[in-house]
Amino acid sequence: MSQHVLLVFLLQLAVLLVVAFALGRLACRLGLPAVVGELLTGVLLGPSLLGHLAPGLSGWLLPRDPAQMHLLDAVAQLAVVLLVGITGVQLDLKVLRRRRATALRISLAGLLIPLAAGVGVGYLLHGHVSPGQPDRVVFALFLGVAMCVSAIPVISKTLSDMGLLHRDVGQLTLTAGMVDDAVGWLLLSVVSALAGAHALGAAGMSVLYLALFVALAGVAGRPLVRAALRVAARSPEAGPPVVVACAVILAGAVVTHALGMEAVFGAFIAGILVGSAGPEVTSRLAPLRTVTLAVLAPIFLAAAGLRMDLTSLRDPDVLVAALVVLAVAVLGKFAGAYLGARLSRLGHWEGLALGAGMNARGVVEVVVAMVGLRIGVLNTAGYTIVVLVAIVTSVMAPFVLRAAMRRVEHSAEERLRAAEYDRIWSQQRAGEPRHGE
Numbered sequence: 001m002s003q004h005v006l007l008v009f010l011l012q013l014a015v016l017l018v019v020a021f022a023l024g025r026l027a028c029r030l031g032l033p034a035v036v037g038e039l040l041t042g043v044l045l046g047p048s049l050l051g052h053l054a055p056g057l058s059g060w061l062l063p064r065d066p067a068q069m070h071l072l073d074a075v076a077q078l079a080v081v082l083l084v085g086i087t088g089v090q091l092d093l094k095v096l097r098r099r100r101a102t103a104l105r106i107s108l109a110g111l112l113i114p115l116a117a118g119v120g121v122g123y124l125l126h127g128h129v130s131p132g133q134p135d136r137v138v139f140a141l142f143l144g145v146a147m148c149v150s151a152i153p154v155i156s157k158t159l160s161d162m163g164l165l166h167r168d169v170g171q172l173t174l175t176a177g178m179v180d181d182a183v184g185w186l187l188l189s190v191v192s193a194l195a196g197a198h199a200l201g202a203a204g205m206s207v208l209y210l211a212l213f214v215a216l217a218g219v220a221g222r223p224l225v226r227a228a229l230r231v232a233a234r235s236p237e238a239g240p241p242v243v244v245a246c247a248v249i250l251a252g253a254v255v256t257h258a259l260g261m262e263a264v265f266g267a268f269i270a271g272i273l274v275g276s277a278g279p280e281v282t283s284r285l286a287p288l289r290t291v292t293l294a295v296l297a298p299i300f301l302a303a304a305g306l307r308m309d310l311t312s313l314r315d316p317d318v319l320v321a322a323l324v325v326l327a328v329a330v331l332g333k334f335a336g337a338y339l340g341a342r343l344s345r346l347g348h349w350e351g352l353a354l355g356a357g358m359n360a361r362g363v364v365e366v367v368v369a370m371v372g373l374r375i376g377v378l379n380t381a382g383y384t385i386v387v388l389v390a391i392v393t394s395v396m397a398p399f400v401l402r403a404a405m406r407r408v409e410h411s412a413e414e415r416l417r418a419a420e421y422d423r424i425w426s427q428q429r430a431g432e433p434r435h436g437e
Contacts, residue, residue, distance in 0.1 A: 005067065005068055005071070008060075008061070008063065008068060009068065009071045009072065011061065012061065012062065012072055013072075013075065013299060015045070015061065016041060016042075016045070016298070016299050016302040016303065017295065017298060017299055017302075019041045019044070019045065019302065020037070020038040020041040020298035020299065020301065020302040021294075021298060022037075023037030023038060023040055023041050023044075024037040024038045024298060025037070027040075031398055031399075032394070032395055032398065033154050033158055033360070033362060033394045033395075033397070033398070034298075035154055035301060035362045035363055035366075035390075035394055036391055036394050036395055038297070038298045038301035038302055038305075039301050039302075039304065039305045039366065039387065039390065039391055040305065040391075041298075041301070041302035041305055042301070042302045042303060042304060042305015042306040042307070042308060043305045043308055043310065044305075045058070045061075045062065045302070045305075045306065046058075046062070046305060046306040046307070046308060046309070047306075047308075047309045047311070048308055048309055048310040048311060052311070062306060072303050073303070075296070075299060075300075075303075076299065076300040076303045076304070076370075077263075078296065079292070079296035079297055079299060079300035080264060080267075080300055080367055080370070081249060081250065081253045081263055081264065081267045082246070082249060082267070082288070082292045082296060083292055083293075083296065083297050083300070083363065084185070084264045084267045084268050084271065084367065085245075085249030085252070085253075085267040085268065085270055085271035085274070086271060086285075086288070086289055086292055086293070087181065087268065087271060088249075088267070088268040088269065088270065088271020088272040088273075088274070088275060089245075089271045089272070089274050089275040089282055089285065090271075090275065101344075102172060102344040102346075103172060103175040103176045103178075103179060104176075104179065105340045105343050105344050106172060106176040106337055106340035106341055106344065106354060106358075107175075107176035107177070107178075107179035107180050107183075107340070108179075108340065109336040109337065109339045109340030109343070110148075110150070110176060110180060110333055110336035110337040110340055110354075110355075110358050111148050111179075111180050111183055111184075111336065112148075112336065113332050113333075113335055113336035113339070114144075114147040114148040114328070114329065114332030114333045114336055115144045115145070115147065115148040115187075116144070116332075117144075117147060117328045117331075117332040118140075118143045118144035118145070118146060118147030118148060118328060118329070118332065119140045119141060119143065119144035120140075121140075121143060121147075121324060121325060121328050122136075122139050122140030122141070122142065122143035122144060123136060123140045125139075125143070125321050125324070125325070126139045126140065128317055128318070128321050128381075129318065129321050129325075129378065129379060129381050129382030129385055135194075137194075138191065138194050138195050138377065139377055141187075141190075141191045141194065142191045142195070142372055142377045142378075143325070144187075145184060145187045145188050145191055145368060146329075146365065146368050146369070146372070146386050146389070147325075147328060147329050147332055147333070148180065148183075148184060148187075148332075148333075149180060149181070149184035149188075149361060149364045149365060149368060150176075150177040150180040150181060150184070150333075150358045150359075150360065150361065150364065151177075151181075151360055151361050151362035151363055151364035151365065151390075151394075154360045154361075154362030154363060154364075154394055154397070155173060155174060155177050155357050155358070155360050155362075155397075158357070158360060158397050158398055158401070159173065159174070159357065159401075162398060162401060162402065162405075164401065164405060167405070167408070168350075169350050169353045169354060169357070169405065169408065170357075172341075172354060173353075173354055173357035173358060176337070176340070176354070176358060177357070177358055180358065181268070181364065182268070184364065184368075185262070185264060185265040185268045186210070186265060188262050188264070188265065188368060188371060189210060189256065189261035189262040189265040190210075190261075191377075192260075192261060192262045192371060192375055193260050193261055195375045195376065195377055209259040209260075209261075210256065210259060210261050210265070213255055213256060213259065213266070213269070214269060217252070217269050217270070217273060221270075221273050222273050222276055225248050225270075225273040225274060225276070225277065226273075226276060226277045226278075228244050228248075229241060229244050229245065229248075229274065229277040229281045230277060230281060232244040233277075233280065233281045233284055238284065238287050241281060241284040241285060242284075242285060242287055242288045245274050245285050245288060246288065248270045248273060248274055249267050249270045249271055249274065250267075250270075251266075251270065252266035252267050252268075252269050252270025252271075252273075253266045253267040253270070254266070256269075262371060264367060264371075297363065300366075301363065301366060304366045304369070304370055304387065305387070307370075307373065307380070307383055307384075307387075308383065308384045308387050308388075309380050309381075309384055310384060312380060312381040312384055313384070315381070318381045318385070321381075321385060322384075322385045322388060325385050325386070325389060326385075326388065326389055326392060329359075329361070329389045329393065330359060330392075330393065330396070333355060333358055333359040333393075334352075334355035334356075334359055335355075336355075337351065337354045337355040337357075337358045337359070338351040338352060338354070338355045339351075340354075341354045341355075347408065349404045349405075349407040349408050350404075350408055352400065352404040353400075353401055353404035353405050353408065355400075356396065356397050356400035356401045356404060357397060357401060359393050359396065359397060359400075360393050360394050360396075360397040361389055361390045361393045361394065362390055362393075362394045363390075364390075365386060365387070365389055365390035365393075366387055366390050368386065369383050369386035369387050369390070370383075372386065
């Protein structure tokens with residue numbers, strides 16, 4: 001690596017991190033998720049704006065040289081793996097089991113309807129927002145996956161910022177979103193295998209290997225990871241639990257990637273194994289969560305935004321495709337979640353609130369778009385459209401949630417839950433240990 005390449009790489013990281021942090025804080029002040037501002041960092045510094053206003057500066061800071069770009073891609077890939085792993089750590093299987101009937105109805109309806117709608121639109125748009133090389137079926141399946149995913153990190157942050165975590169709607173949104181996240185990563189791995197194998201038999205073997213990996217992780221991996229983390233947690237230092245958690249998440253990513261599937265699915269399963277060690281262990285992972293969410297994730301999102309080119313929307317065909325995909329993404333998710341809520345005998349406004357919460361795609365949609373670009377399913381225009389869905393749906397969520405929840409009465413259970421949350425928060429602010437720690 002030459003001195004100039006290293007200089008540009010370090011400067012890229014510094015600029016992306018600082019600008020992403022500033023725009024993320026600005027988005028939060030405007031009542032929006034930070035992910036919106038962090039994604040806009042890449043839009044402002046990439047070909048959409050800086051590349052046109054100051055091409056010389058843009059070419060020096062963000063050169064198109066593959067060797068230079070791969071350095072930033074490597075950091076972004078590490079960020080994705082750790083971010084998805086942490087999402088798996090936060091998966092509360094107890095909540096999922098307790099409210100499984102209602103959550104499954106909502107999640108399945110919110111998954112299958114946009115999946116079917118996305119596949120249908122994918123058949124129509126094949127060749128317009130894809131390189132034209134992938135099989136029409138593969139592209140349609142990929143767009144279906146992109147339409148059906150939710151984003152637990154964005155949903156959780158939005159609900160927390162709006163004080164809705166204690167509400168039944170908030171709990172159900174998180175629980176149903178967990179199911180959608182898990183199925184979404186699985187489907188993404190299957191589509192990736194189909195795109196890479198170009199043969200149903202080879203992709204089928206990859207899916208079989210993946211099923212064996214999940215079974216082995218549950219039977220043998222879970223007790224081993226628990227034991228390793230609990231031994232590491234005996235140390236008074238913060239380092240050992242963080243190191244073990246990182247090693248487990250990276251190992252999971254290695255296994256699924258070696259099987260021809262997406263590394264993020266292995267990281268997600270590994271994160272679930274880490275989370276199964278219990279709150280007394282996962283509470284020691286706060287430093288990892290902070291570094292990942294505050295440093296690595298903004299760099300990844302900013303780098304993802306660099307690949308967007310909003311000028312491609314000047315093409316009428318691409319603009320129409322963007323509007324169609326966005327409408328299908330929003331209406332499909334809203335309709336699915338609303339239908340699942342009504343089948344579970346929830347009210348009209350609760351159904352709309354659930355649809356708004358699960359409609360937020362955020363960082364998960366960005367990861368899906370990055371995968372599509374990497375495996376050759378999307379071209380630049382298609383990538384821009386999918387990331388645009390992530391931005392628009394994340395912006396919509398707080399406003400629709402706020403309007404719907406004004407019309408949903410507090411229940412007695414919700415008031416008790418709010419009082420318990422307030423008690424825990426007061427203890428944490430006072431520096432007192434939480435119960436069970």
